[in-house]
Structure formats: C-alpha cells, structure tokens
Amino acid sequence: MAGTDTHSHASHDHASATTNRTRLGWAIAIVATVLLVEVVGAVATRSLALFADAGHMASDLIGLVVALVATVIAARPATERHSFGFQRAEVFAALFNGLLLIGVAVFVAVEAIPRLVTPHDFEISPVPLLVVAVIGLVANFGALMLLRGGASTSLNMRGAYLEVFGDLVGSVTVIVASIVILTTGFAPAxxxxxxxxxxxxxxxxxxxxxxxIRVLLQQTPVETDVAQIRSHILAKDGVVDVHDVHVWAVTTGKNVFSAHVVVNQSVFERGESGRLLDQLSSCLSAHFDVEHSTFQLEPAEHAEHEEHLHP
Structure with missing residues (x-):
C-alpha cells in the first residue's frame, strides 16, 4: 500500500510539472507576441510609455523563460561534473534580467525629460497607442489566467504569475495615458x-x-536564522557543541547547510550516530527549508585540536 501511495504521489507531481510547463509555454508565446506588437507600436506612435512597457515585458519574458527552464532543470539529476545540477544558471539569467531592467528604466527616465520640457516636439498618435495597449491588456490577462492554476502550488509558477501581473499593470498605465491624450490633448501624459x-x-x-549578489557571494539567506538553527542542533540528545556552520543558497529557495557537530563519545559507542544524523537532517528540512545538509560528527577530543574556520 505504501508503495502504491508513493507511486501515485510521484505520478501526480510529474503530471503537475507537465501541466505547469504547458502553461508557461503558452504564456511565453502570448507575451512574446505582445512584446513584438508593442515594439512596432512604440516606433509607429513614438510613445515612450509603450516603449517602457515593452522593455518591462521583455524583462518579464526572460523571467518566464527562466521559469520554464527551471521546471526542466529541476527534473535533471546531478552529475559528477555538476554536483548541484544546473540550478545556478537561473541566477545568471536573473543577473542579466536585473541589468536589463535598470537599463530600460534609465533610458526611459532620460528620454522622458525632453518630452516633459518640450512635449510638442514629440507628437503622439493616441488612437494606435490605445489599440496596442488594449491588445497588451487582453493578452496579459489571458496569460495571467493561464498561470493562475499553478501559482498556488509552485513558487516558480507564482513568480511567473507575478511577472505577467506586472505587465498587466503596465498596460493599464499606457491605456490611461492614451485616453488622457485622446480626450484632452495633454501630450506629457x-x-x-x-x-x-x-x-x-x-x-x-x-x-x-x-x-x-547574495547568492553569488554565498551569503546566508535572509530568511535563515543561524542562531536558531544552532539552538535546534544543540537541543538534540548527545550534542555538545556545533561550529563551522555555513548556510548558503545554490539558487533562490535551494538552501544548503554544513556544520561540524561535537557529540558525546557515548553516541559513537552505542552506534547512534546514524540516528542523530537523521534527526538533524529532518530538523533542518522541516523547520528551516534546507534542501541539502551535511554534518560532520566528531568527538570532543577531535574538536579541541581542530582549526575552526567559522564559529
């Protein structure tokens, strides 16, 4: 019976992952199409707002592609050459994405200044602008509905959902600007x-x-309280001390932990080291969302002459 339950759970996870990949694939197709329409529309209407929204959407498209790749990478086993798999590729994609966002924002800010000072030098076509913005709104809403089904069960899908939601807000902003220009002639809108x-x-x-930067510098994840982890470890029977504690993330949400744990000699004598390791690993997984943990159990006499690299 236990074997059947495990198989059913694995089958459900596989089906859910397949469904999420399909949702992401359709969302990517929609966003990519709208991005192309917005770029053409920005050139045709000379709208900086539409260009800004297109830049925002380009960044979100990268985020969606990363989310799709992440669902595939998650299913790939680690190898001897890549002991943690290829999960850090997501971090480098995020780095490029962040730099792209900064570049778009700076360009838009610089371009906006002369349009505010001399708006009549930049004639905007409000009707085509409104049409393109509405197309973007409808498409983003459709992509949002596609992703909503997986947003409650997967952090990866929730991130993709929020990406598209940001695009939808951008489309609404452009629609408001086009209506203002169309009805009042206020070009600086x-x-x-x-x-x-x-x-x-x-x-x-x-x-x-x-x-x-936090991931690349292997800093302790923000949500992780090292002092609390240390307290949990010290509370286990037979544990005397803990040192050389390290917590870092391979990528966002994939935390790794290692530590040297000093234990009573009786733990080794009674053959309870395996039980203690199971307790420690289960504790970190359940309470601190640590995906991979490594413990070096050592007697007090070994710890006394060991050079501690970290408290």
Missing amino acids: DAIASLVIAAMIIPRAVALLRDV
Whole structure:
C-alpha cells in the first residue's frame, strides 16, 4: 500500500510539472507576441510609455523563460561534473534580467525629460497607442489566467504569475495615458506614464540584483536564522557543541547547510550516530527549508585540536 501511495504521489507531481510547463509555454508565446506588437507600436506612435512597457515585458519574458527552464532543470539529476545540477544558471539569467531592467528604466527616465520640457516636439498618435495597449491588456490577462492554476502550488509558477501581473499593470498605465491624450490633448501624459512604469521597474530590479549578489557571494539567506538553527542542533540528545556552520543558497529557495557537530563519545559507542544524523537532517528540512545538509560528527577530543574556520 505504501508503495502504491508513493507511486501515485510521484505520478501526480510529474503530471503537475507537465501541466505547469504547458502553461508557461503558452504564456511565453502570448507575451512574446505582445512584446513584438508593442515594439512596432512604440516606433509607429513614438510613445515612450509603450516603449517602457515593452522593455518591462521583455524583462518579464526572460523571467518566464527562466521559469520554464527551471521546471526542466529541476527534473535533471546531478552529475559528477555538476554536483548541484544546473540550478545556478537561473541566477545568471536573473543577473542579466536585473541589468536589463535598470537599463530600460534609465533610458526611459532620460528620454522622458525632453518630452516633459518640450512635449510638442514629440507628437503622439493616441488612437494606435490605445489599440496596442488594449491588445497588451487582453493578452496579459489571458496569460495571467493561464498561470493562475499553478501559482498556488509552485513558487516558480507564482513568480511567473507575478511577472505577467506586472505587465498587466503596465498596460493599464499606457491605456490611461492614451485616453488622457485622446480626450484632452495633454501630450506629457505619455512621458508621465513612462516615468510611472520606470518607477515600478527600479525597485524590482534592485531587489532582483540584491538577491543575485547574495547568492553569488554565498551569503546566508535572509530568511535563515543561524542562531536558531544552532539552538535546534544543540537541543538534540548527545550534542555538545556545533561550529563551522555555513548556510548558503545554490539558487533562490535551494538552501544548503554544513556544520561540524561535537557529540558525546557515548553516541559513537552505542552506534547512534546514524540516528542523530537523521534527526538533524529532518530538523533542518522541516523547520528551516534546507534542501541539502551535511554534518560532520566528531568527538570532543577531535574538536579541541581542530582549526575552526567559522564559529
């Protein structure tokens, strides 16, 4: 019976992963098509707001592609040459994505200044602008509905869902600007809308780059409390001390842990080291979301002459 339950669970996970890949594939197709339409529309209408939204969408397209690749990579086993698999490829893609976002925001901000100072030098075609923006809104809404089904069960899918939601907000901003220009003739509305989109881009880009730097520098994940982990380890029967504690992430959400754990000699004498290792691994997995943990169990006399590289 246990074997059947395990097989059913594995089959469900495989089916869910396949469904998520299909959803992401359709979402990528929709966003890529709208991106092309918005680029052509930005050139035709001379709208900076539409260009800003296209840049935002280009970044989100990269995010969706990364999410799709992540679902494939997650199923690939590690090799001797790549002991952690290829998960860090996602970090480098995020680095490129963050830099692209910063570049788009800076370009938009620089271009917006003359459009605010001398708006009559930049004639905007509001009707085509409105048409393209509405197309973007409808397409983004469709992609959002596609991804909603997996957003509650997968962090990866939730990230993709939020990417598309950001595009939808950008489309709404452009629609508002086009309606203002169409009804009032207030040309600076386009530049103002572009600055609003740029303002939405910057915080996300900074947060993304901050996460990338944190992973590449192998810093302790923000949500991880090392002192609390240490307390949990010391609370186990037979544990005397813990040192050389290291926590880092291979990629976002994939935390790795290692430590030297000093234990009573009686633990070795009674053959309970295996049980203790199971307890420690289960504790970190259940309470601290650590995917991979390594412990070196050592007697007190060994720890006394060992050079500690970390507290």
